[in-house]
Amino acid sequence: MKKEIRLSGSGGQGLILAGIILSEAAIMDSKKVLQSQSYGPESRGGSSRSDVIISDETIYFPRAVNLDILLSLTQEAADKFLCNLKSNGYLIYDSSVIKVNPIDGEAIGIPFAEIAIKKFKTAIVTNIISLTFLCKVTEIVSIHSLKSAIKARVKEKFIDLNMKAVRQGIKLAEKYLSERG
Amino acid sequence: MKNIPQKVIHRYLRHDKKFPHVWCAGCGNGIILGDLLRAIYNLGLEKDDIAMVSGIGCSSRMPVYVDFNTLHTTHGRAIAFATGIKMAKPELKVIVITGDGDVSAIGGNHFIHAARRNINLTIIIVNNNIYGMTGGQCSPTTPIGKFATTAPYGSIEPNFDLCELAKCAGASFVARTTAFHTTEARQIFEKALQKKGCSVVEVISQCPVSYGKMNNISSAVKMLELQRDNTLPIAAYEKLPEEKRAGKIVRGILHDVEKPEFIDQYQKLVDSLSLQKQEKFDESKKENKSSKSEESKSQE
């Protein structure tokens, strides 16, 4: 099993951190993992990305070129990276800011930012809500490992907030999965 | 020189293989080295505790003749090498020997940054207004209108005032003397060596062979006389009426202030960090809580 995941949006949305958390959760699940991200002018403005490759085998080639999962939190990122998504891949996007045309694979629109602001009064947890949703729907890493990885990475005073965000993500995923059937 | 006979400098010279030296007859380098060694003798500094670092040029050949820890580096870089040595072994007395071209042309960046940091180095600049070793090319201190092989029609560029440069950049001790004024030079070296901070001493020197020949003053004696006649101590200079100051070069300690020194500041940082660590350790022992990484990641 080898999966390529891209978390994309704009700088400041916490996607680099989300990529690191996803990677560390995968390590806890005894997987091999490789993470890379956009650098330089590319990461200052416009779209930002954090790529994670998760595999049972040694990962040689360090680039994600054929995405199994694409998370997009901005229209620009979705437009830019959709062409890298496998034909049967997952697109998970923030439907409060993005419109997409139908794709071959599964396109899941959830208004992550809207929900974050409504439930938490801050968009800062959008990354964790959407990452949790992604993990729960695709089962790329276990929720147990995801939680442990978050606890190890975020400041102690933010752990409660982030655990609430995880629960929100799980709730959204369960709702989606039951509706999809 | 009654109190300090000539032979004291022999205690500091390397007698194996290193003589005769490379300097031309009439050069100021030997006089200046003698002044420096007498200052070192007067201060009672140990040979083992002195590191002498130089760049490239006539004066930068000085270290090879003296029995210290000696380092002859690349052109312009003596101060940067010395910075590493001083940080590594603060207990060493680090003396930089450099020339006008070495320190203010190719090495200008390191010069101003050492002054800015106020790192505890004694920087002795032998300023002969020319590149002597390579046969007389113009330097940033060659005065306007003076000749050099690369200024065959006379230099059209203004020259640096090295003391003013050092002072403005932040050096805490700045002085100027000449090869002619040996007693004054020795006294200034003694003060500079004792100063905690970046101390810069410009020593005006003569190069009869390159500079003198090209500018029609090819006698070393004549050049030394010019050092005597065209310079005056700062106190005397300040008493001069404005109209008589033109063309006069000021000697003496031009700037001497107390300000934080780099090596000290670095040690303070180290001490404060180890104190923090100790406090954290004590705290965690008190609370007896499970250890949590002190560098927990911040939410972006």
Added chain:
Amino acid sequence: MSTDRKAGKPILLQGNAAVTLGALDAGVQFFGGYPITPSTEIAEILAKELPKRGDKFIQMEDEIGSIAAVLGASIAGLKSMTATSGPGFSLMQENLGFGMQTEIPCVIVNVQRGGPSTGLPTSPAQGDIMQARWGTHGDHPVIALYPDSILECYELTIRAFNLSEKYRTPVILLMDEVLAHMRESVVLPPKDKLKIIHRIKPNVPPEWYKHYKRNPKYISPVASFGEGYRFHITGLTHDESGFPTQVPEEVNDMMDRLLRKITDNLDDIIQIEPFYMDDAEIAIFAAGVVARSAKEAIIQARKKGIKVGLIRPLTIWPFPDHDVENMLESTRAVIIAEMNQGQLINEVKRVTKYGQHSRFYRIQKYNGLVITPDEILRKIAEVA
């Protein structure tokens, strides 16, 4: 930018952070540097870590000053390093030669980016391989190491320090931008399993000490400033005592000693990784991140029954002539894949002997993108 060092269990580590962990485990005591993408994280992490340990960090005014300060600190006895990228590496060349000429141990990390000039500051390239070899003027041997994984960034940093201390010379760690910035799961070895080499100190009285004393292994003990030995160091050609000389015999002696301390110890210095080479009919020669793509391609090609393997140099300088000769003897085709306009291929050709019939194929890419496994697979198909 974590520097938590957990041995024995997998952690996520960035390449530049792995270099700093390796440096700290090797006992680095001084870092002098100037910020430059894509190596800056190394300076940033050490700026935080070294003062905490009572060790020294300084951001110098430029890269020329950085390597000068590093050499100065090493002369005074500290294990010292700097990190930079192409433009800074260019600025360091003169003093790098000074370090080689005067035999000062230190480590220089060059995280390569696209060049020439300002080039592609955040994109990978392997364009500094020849600069690492011949960047400073004059004849000189050089040791340069080239990792292909995050674990190797850690291991080869330690090895770079060990080789520099043992052979009294600056050692270059050449890295790909991809490795510097990516993160990978790695398992670090326990600290007590590490072999750390420190320079040999003299045990003779000061009057007997010669800073460059001749001996059969070309490796002489080295005193530091302030230890009572009072020796002279100069970039001028020098004799055994360190004093300048122009006597032809003494010049020869110094030049030969510098060369032979490396060439007489190739077995100790050179490391390569053969990958599926036992029965290979086609060989790929590649370093760093390109070798990773090659491995992926080889696994795919082997599934189709194509007997292809890889020779990967971990030591890029001195060049592994002997291993490359063997590769050329045992295969019928060699693909040299590199992210430049052809630097390694000329070295491979240099060691080609008359009578060897292996054919050369090249993959050269210098547009800021990594050579992909597909590109290598296509070349393998063409050759096979």
